Amino acid sequence: MAIDNRLNVTELDFDQIKNSLKRFLNSQVEFADYDFESSGLSVLLDIMSYNTHYQAFYLNMIANESFLDTATTRDALVSISKGIGYTPRSITGAVAFLDITFQPNDLGGVVGAETTSVTRLGTEVNIPKGSVFVSELSDKTYAFVTTESYTAKPTANTTGGYWVGETAASGVVPYTITNMKATQGVFSTAQYIYNSQVDQQFIIPNSGADTSTISVLVTDSISGSKTEVYSKVDNYASLSSEDAVFFINEGPNLQYEIHFGDGIVGKRPVDGSVINITYVVPEAKAGNGATIFKSDLVKSPFYGIGGSTHTYSPTVTTRIIASGGSDRESEESIRFLAPLNYEAQNRAVTNQDYVTAIRTDYPQVESVSVWGGEDADIPIFGNVYVAIKPSEGFVISETEKSRIIKDILQPKNVLGITPVIVDPEYINLQLNVDVGWDPRLTGLTQSTLRDGIRQEILNFGDTQLDKFDEPFRYSTLVRLIDNFNTGIVSNLTAISLRKEIVPIVGSIADYTIKFSNPIFHPHVGHIGAIHSTTFGYNNYNTCNLIDNNGTINIISGDTEVVNNIGTIDYDTGVLNLTGFNPQSVGQGGKLSVIAQPRINNVDLTRGQILSIISDDVVITMRQES
Numbered sequence: 001m002a003i004d005n006r007l008n009v010t011e012l013d014f015d016q017i018k019n020s021l022k023r024f025l026n027s028q029v030e031f032a033d034y035d036f037e038s039s040g041l042s043v044l045l046d047i048m049s050y051n052t053h054y055q056a057f058y059l060n061m062i063a064n065e066s067f068l069d070t071a072t073t074r075d076a077l078v079s080i081s082k083g084i085g086y087t088p089r090s091i092t093g094a095v096a097f098l099d100i101t102f103q104p105n106d107l108g109g110v111v112g113a114e115t116t117s118v119t120r121l122g123t124e125v126n127i128p129k130g131s132v133f134v135s136e137l138s139d140k141t142y143a144f145v146t147t148e149s150y151t152a153k154p155t156a157n158t159t160g161g162y163w164v165g166e167t168a169a170s171g172v173v174p175y176t177i178t179n180m181k182a183t184q185g186v187f188s189t190a191q192y193i194y195n196s197q198v199d200q201q202f203i204i205p206n207s208g209a210d211t212s213t214i215s216v217l218v219t220d221s222i223s224g225s226k227t228e229v230y231s232k233v234d235n236y237a238s239l240s241s242e243d244a245v246f247f248i249n250e251g252p253n254l255q256y257e258i259h260f261g262d263g264i265v266g267k268r269p270v271d272g273s274v275i276n277i278t279y280v281v282p283e284a285k286a287g288n289g290a291t292i293f294k295s296d297l298v299k300s301p302f303y304g305i306g307g308s309t310h311t312y313s314p315t316v317t318t319r320i321i322a323s324g325g326s327d328r329e330s331e332e333s334i335r336f337l338a339p340l341n342y343e344a345q346n347r348a349v350t351n352q353d354y355v356t357a358i359r360t361d362y363p364q365v366e367s368v369s370v371w372g373g374e375d376a377d378i379p380i381f382g383n384v385y386v387a388i389k390p391s392e393g394f395v396i397s398e399t400e401k402s403r404i405i406k407d408i409l410q411p412k413n414v415l416g417i418t419p420v421i422v423d424p425e426y427i428n429l430q431l432n433v434d435v436g437w438d439p440r441l442t443g444l445t446q447s448t449l450r451d452g453i454r455q456e457i458l459n460f461g462d463t464q465l466d467k468f469d470e471p472f473r474y475s476t477l478v479r480l481i482d483n484f485n486t487g488i489v490s491n492l493t494a495i496s497l498r499k500e501i502v503p504i505v506g507s508i509a510d511y512t513i514k515f516s517n518p519i520f521h522p523h524v525g526h527i528g529a530i531h532s533t534t535f536g537y538n539n540y541n542t543c544n545l546i547d548n549n550g551t552i553n554i555i556s557g558d559t560e561v562v563n564n565i566g567t568i569d570y571d572t573g574v575l576n577l578t579g580f581n582p583q584s585v586g587q588g589g590k591l592s593v594i595a596q597p598r599i600n601n602v603d604l605t606r607g608q609i610l611s612i613i614s615d616d617v618v619i620t621m622r623q624e625s
Helices: 014-026 041-064 074-083 331-344 351-361 398-412 446-464 474-482
Strands: 095-102 125-127 132-137 140-145 150-154 175-184 186-193 210-219 228-232 245-250 256-260 274-281 315-323 365-372 383-390 418-422 425-437 488-501 509-514 527-532 535-537 540-548 551-556 559-569 574-580 591-595 608-611 617-623
Touching: 014 041, 074 245, 074 331, 095 150, 125 175, 140 186, 175 315, 210 245, 210 256, 315 398, 331 351, 351 365, 351 383, 351 398, 383 398, 398 418, 425 446, 425 474, 446 474, 446 617, 474 488, 488 509, 540 559
Parallel strands: 228 245, 383 418, 425 608, 425 617
Antiparallel strands: 095 175, 095 315, 125 150, 132 140, 140 175, 150 175, 186 274, 210 228, 210 274, 245 256, 365 383, 425 488, 488 591, 509 574, 527 540, 527 591, 535 540, 540 551, 551 559, 559 574
C-alpha cells in the first residue's frame, strides 16, 4: 500500500497545522514509530505550527485590508477610499441662524434734548470671526461660534429716530444682523511655516475637528503681501496654477491633513509663508435643538465706538433652531458611499448621483428620494426634484434647502438642470388590531402582551417603513404579531391611511390629498370609505368629511352641512376639496383625512413616506380559552 507523504497545505488552524506536520513526518521511514508528544521535537513542531499559523493570519489580514468590501480597520478603509477620491465625513456641529440687534444707546451714543445733537455713532458694529454665543440645553451649556465675521448696520429709519450724525429725534435706530450662522463648538487654531524643501504635513491636531468649518489663511511674510484666503475644493478639474485652494484627507488617528497645490494644479504657497488654520471642534449631535441664545461677553467682548471700553450686549433672536450636528462617518457608511461617489465622479447626472451627493455632504439625512421633472404630476422639464427626510424632525428648513442646492448640488449639476428640494409627503398607517390570546400558553399578562405587541408594531414601522420607497406588506405585519409570543393564537388587523392638511381657517381654498393607492368604493348609496377628524363649518362645531359614491360631503351628526365640497377618485386615491372654508380646526390646526384602502398592501409614489405612530395603533385583547 502506497503511503501519501505529501504535506497538506490547506490547513490554517494551529492544531490542524501541527497534526498535518505529524502525519507528514510519520509517513517518513525515519519517524515511522516516533512518539512526537513525548519528545523535544514536539516543541519544534509547536514553533513551526505557530509560525505558519501567524503568517497565514497576517497574509489573510493583508489581503482583506486591501479591498473595500473586506477591510475591517478604519485606516484601511480611509486609505482605499482616498485612492478613489472619497474623503470620509468628519464630526459636524449643530448650526443655528440668529438675528442680532444692538441699540444705539448701548454703543456709546448719548442722546440729548430734542434740539441737541447726538454724539456721533459708528456706521457699523463688527462681530468678529470666533465670537461666542451660548445656549442651555438639557441643563448643559453649549458654545456656538461664528466662523466668519459679520457687520451690524443701522436699520432704515422711517418712523423718526436718528441716523449717524443727525440731530436727536424721537426713538432710536437699532443696528441689526439677520440670519447670522453660528456653529456649535470651540474655536481652535493651528499654525505652520511653509517649506517646500521638506516633506511637510499640515495636520489638524484635534481629531474632533469639523472639516466644514476649516479656514486657511496664507501670509507671505517675506514679501510682506497681505493675507490670502485659500478655499477648500474637492475637484481637481479646471484648477490653474493661480487658484488658491486646499484639499483635505483623513489620516491616521482620525486626524485630518491639509494639502496645497503644486504650482501646476492649484497655487503653491511661497516658502516661509505663515499658514494659519482655524476650525471648530464640536460635540456632534449634542447641540441639536438649541433654541435660546445669548452672547458670551467674556469670550466675545463687543466694545463701544471710538475705542471706548464700554461693553455692550446684543439682543439675540433665534431665526432657525440648531440642527445638523452629527457623528463622524462610520466604517459601514464609508464602505457603502465610497464606491457610489467614485461611480458618480463628483457629478450629479443620474438619480443615484444626487442621492450619493446628498448622503456624502449632508450627514443629517435619513432618507432621500429623487425624480425628474418629467415624472412630476405636471411635467416640468429641466427640473430635478429632491425630497429629504432629516435624521431629526420631519422637514428641513428653507435656509438648509438653499444651502444644499447652492453648496452641494449646483457645483455638480449638469448645465441647464435646476434642482428643487421639496418636503417629504407623509402618510400615516392606522392599525386596529384584534388579538386573540390564550393565558394557558404564556406566562405574560394581558397588559404586558398588549404593550409588547404595540412596541413590536412601532419597531416594524421604524425598521421596515419610515423611509422613501418602502411599501407596506400586510402579511409581514400579521405574521410578526402572531409570532410575538406563544400565547397569541390569532389576530385580525384592519388598516387605514391617514393624511394631514393644515387648512387656512376663515379662507376659501382648494386642497388636494393624495393617498396614492386605490380606495375602497362602497356600494352606491353607502358611505364610509372616507372620514376625517372634526372641524367647525357653517356654524356647526363638530363637522366631518365623508364620501358618497365619489362625492365628498360635510356632515355634523345626521345633518348634512354641505353637499359636494369635493370628489374622491377611488382608483387613484386622489381626494380634492374645492372651496373649503373651515371656521375652526382642532389638533394644532391640522385636519386628518382617513381613507380605507381597497387592498391591505400599501405602495408609495415619489417623495412619499409611510409611518406608524403610537396614537394610530389600537389594540384589543380577546381571550380565547
